[in-house]
Amino acid sequence: MWHDNETTVDYLNFGIVADACAKLLQQARGEPISVGISGGWGAGKSSLVKMVGQRLEGFNEPGENSYVFVTFNPWLYQDFDSARSALLQLVGDKILEEASEREGLRDKALRLLKRINVLRLVQLGGEAAATYFTGVPVGMIGRAMKKFGLLDSDKKDDEDKKDDDKDDGLLKKAEPLSLPNEIHEFRVALEALLEELKITLVVFVDDLDRCLPKTAISTLESIRLLLFIKRSAFVIAADNDFIKGAVRIHFAGTEIKDEVATNYFDKLIQVPLHVPRLGVNEAKAYIALLLLQRACQDGQLEDEKFAAAQVAMSKRLREAWRGDSVTLDFLEAQAAGSLDMVELMRLADGLAPLLTRSGAVDGNPRLMKRFLNTVFLRSSLAEPQGIRLDLQALAKWHLVERCAPTLATALANLVTSEHDGRVDALRLAEEANEKGEPLDELFISDDAFVSQWLGLAPPLGEVDLRPLLHLSRDTATRDFGVDDLTAGGRDLRDALVAATAQNVQLTSAITTAGPVQAGLAMSRAWVLKAPKRSWKKREDVLMLIETCKVFPQHAAKAKELLFSAPVSQIGVGIIPELQAQQWAKDVLDRWSADPAFDKQARRAIENQEKRNK
Template sequence: MVHTSIEHRRVSCRGVLISGCQEPYAQQASCLVDWCSRLLKMTVVADACASMLTQAKGEPISIGVSGGWGAGKSSLVKMIAARLEAPSVSAPDEGNKSGNTFVVLTFNPWLYQDFESARSALLQIVGDEIVRLAQENATIADKASELWRRINLLRIAQLSGGAALTLTTGIPVGALGKTFDTIAGLFPSTEKTGEMEVDYEGITAATDGLLKPKEPFSMPAHIQAFRDTLESLLAELEITLVIFVDDLDRCLPQTAISTLESIRLLLFIRRCAFVVAADNDFIKSAVKVHFDGAGISSDVATNYLDKLIQVPLHVPRLGLNEAKAYLVLLLLERETNAGTFTRDQFESALKLIPERLRNSWRGDTINQEFLYELVGTDDTFRSLMNLAEGLASLLHRSSAVNANPRLMKRFLNTVYLREALSAPQGIKLDIAALAKWHLIERCDEALAEALAGQVHSDNDGRLQILAEAENAAASKGQLPEPFKDNAFTRQWLQLPPALGTEDLRPLLHLSRDSGTRDFGDDNMMPDSRKLRDALKTATSSHQSLTDLMRKVGPDQTELAMLKAWQSCSTTRTWKRNNEILMLIECCKAFPVIGKKAASLLEQAPLKQVGPGIIPTLGAQAWASVVLERWSETNELTTPTKNAILNLNTRR
């Protein structure tokens, strides 16, 4: 007998028996799983599912719990099982006078992938449980043993590739014989040259006559005999076997389909029910992989699942209030584990938040006033509540997260990981700043990359364009490029703290898991930094600017010019003379850096270049080569190109 990882627990609750399994990844889940199930919208769905199982009164039924990755299918499965255990659902009443009880088995095919076939594992789990229950009833012990023997036969048939077995002669060496011999220790054999002899007397004894010499193995007959035996045992035990199948979307397509195929053996047996948790899109893809080459359509893949699932249920998406409650409790749980928030306070929050959600139809939302009452007057905890409020709305709105519980938890895990990495590196950042930056990384990667690309040592990590955007969002003004003018971006910009006036290099350094950061050289002298800042704001030529250039010399002037030019890239329109003033003034002081200035000018987006700057550039010797190249391209606007041609005419 192959040992399984199922650990049974028998819970007696007015005649109800519950058997369950301990999942290997259960350690990853905190106590939040239990209360999270109570506060999410899944309560109604779980009640409906448990009610259907109870009202079936032993009739076969299969229920599908569908939802995307991380939507909460496993949590919903646990809720349904818990309701079968509850007295209000499972206790015998006028509508359930048979004294029927539920035996719940959780089957996780992902555990057996690459170790044992899902079909064999499922049959053995069912057999283990029936034999265990039959031990308490001597009158059906023999029938339970017969069920086990039939399960062994079905497993042998699967290992042999489904071929008809006969024990009158040796089985040829090959796929059949080799696989048959893998049932180690149960059926001894001796190998000969070219063939394998099978000890059919040992097999006959082990199967107690179910396999007989000179009689072929009939798969249909034994499948029906297995089903009849199981149905009879369930009736005599007065139980309904409810099998929960979870984590199908973690499996390889072949394992997922094998599991669904194995369910067929137990479908439509009285007192046998299935609750299958799976992502419908994944199953459809797995069906297409399974029937690769057959050219089946999406409709056929859908029909395949519909034939197995009688009642489809969908895990509902979190509402805004629920997303907020989830984030609040995740944040408070961490503070509780850190010892800064008391256990009593946390237990109180676990009680009050679900109550608040149940009364949300009255207008009792998870608002700031309620959250402040939970945490008291401590400013640190209040700031966390403000963070939860801001994040919940954005994570609920974002299509990249879509209020997915698992993604929200992973989001906070990433934020806290970066916080843990900051201390050893001497970086001081609060959770709110880390969360705000990671939010834009997660939900608008293009904007995050655009902003990160503008962070350099030359501007001390501060982005003027970000500060302007935050101010514009607060005043409901027009957002500058590269910010998209949508609700998500505006709400993100207003999420505290403001980042536009902060040095973003520490944030970007900690987010190196999402991209490589290069902040450029930082070998500028103090006077060079002054020159850089002066060039960024200069609108006309003046002596103090020239004196500062003479003081730092050509090399540092070139570096200051480069940094100032890069820093102003997001605000440059290519239409005003003051935007190119820094190049002109630096080259006047040191003509040797004209080549560098020309290279910067050549990077211009030609369609944006306006005719107003052409006469000024035409007066600069270092810009003549660039203007000549521009005149030969068709990308310039007609007025700009005419302005260049007019320069040549004057010459």
């Protein structure tokens, strides 16, 4: 299975974008900068952010400038008040960590952290705010502020008071201060400390679009305290549409316009960067590399060959603009001569266009990964239940479930034990689609997905869909009706379908199955053989003749099946065998009386009757 965590392993050619972003941050050379990485849920924002951090580490210049990273996930602080202050606390802790080994700077970092604690307490309001603005402890919170040194104390010695007066800039007893001044002093102190430490603070804000609107806006408001400080950089990953929606909710009742909602985010972001949208080429490479990665982990592919495939895929994607697309031949070349890997590459080639163009997946990397996880999970559930299905069939069925659920439900409702799980309507649709003929109403769609799905290998029209539906019980409960065939009856059914001539083994199998199972097997085999029946060869009616030879009581059923034959298609080849069966005389008489019956076939019947006289 593939995990859903961010990664620096680049299967999507995002590395070029990460390189450009990291270079942009480096070229700021200490000037404040903010970058907004926008993209929908699951588009790869978190991975792109992580790649940017990895590349920035390569730009470190010890003694001149080093990049220090703070990753803030506001989703973990869903509570409104917690989200407002958690970012400041993380920044303070990181600065203290960097300054702890530097002589003379640790105390400054501690005073900066104390200032952060004051700002956090003020956000609580009530007693904390009153204490802050008056400088006099009010209530329990005020007394706590005094206890932890957030207010000056009568018990401090003169040396401490000198240090406080010189460096702290914090509250003195009965000395009220303003919040704007305190924020300003905090920013000045942080900027000076970053300069002395010779570091650039890079704050990554991720998962903002997972938060409730109130938490998202609270986080953005907190970010403003740190924005545009020298030696600072912000990289904010969020879906633009989500931010606009959160702004509208925050300013509900003010009839805020779209441009105002857009400007709110734009004022925080200097450089907007969008996660590249996946096209068919990127989707093919992504799915192919995921499949090869799994094969490598399972020991089916050597590490060196997988690494070579990664390099080749990345190079091909970088040069795709020249017309060098990710073709099936290119994918198969990455299979390292393994037939199993070739099949996986064919799967990637078939799935990618549909997963990219379908509105249900829309080329989303996370959804494609989840799609493959479901397919492989079902595959692992198949073997213990005695089900043998290839990955292509599992993937094709899950594809219609995921992207065309209405069609999937309609097809599932047509699956019954009576027809051994085959859906004739699906077979006819696949054949019509291949020939470019009009499709049945069931398969008509406004987009090209259904047509492309019908053409995807393997064809499912002649496949027993019951195992596929059984494995997909996580989406719906399936009921195919009662199947009266035993294991022996199913074996006989398959033997009757495959038989082309009378033989001892077939006669023995019919006898062994017994009259009931033989009759059921004959009827099922007749249905399964229908798509390949030409009505001109002896083998087309062999299953009826051989079964009735052993168990004559099934002659009535055999005649019923033959009465439904397309009379105009019947050829001479099946006439002699049927004329040799006494029970088939009524069938031949009815066919002969039909004007659509072939003249040569009618003449063959007449000639044989003359010889019999």
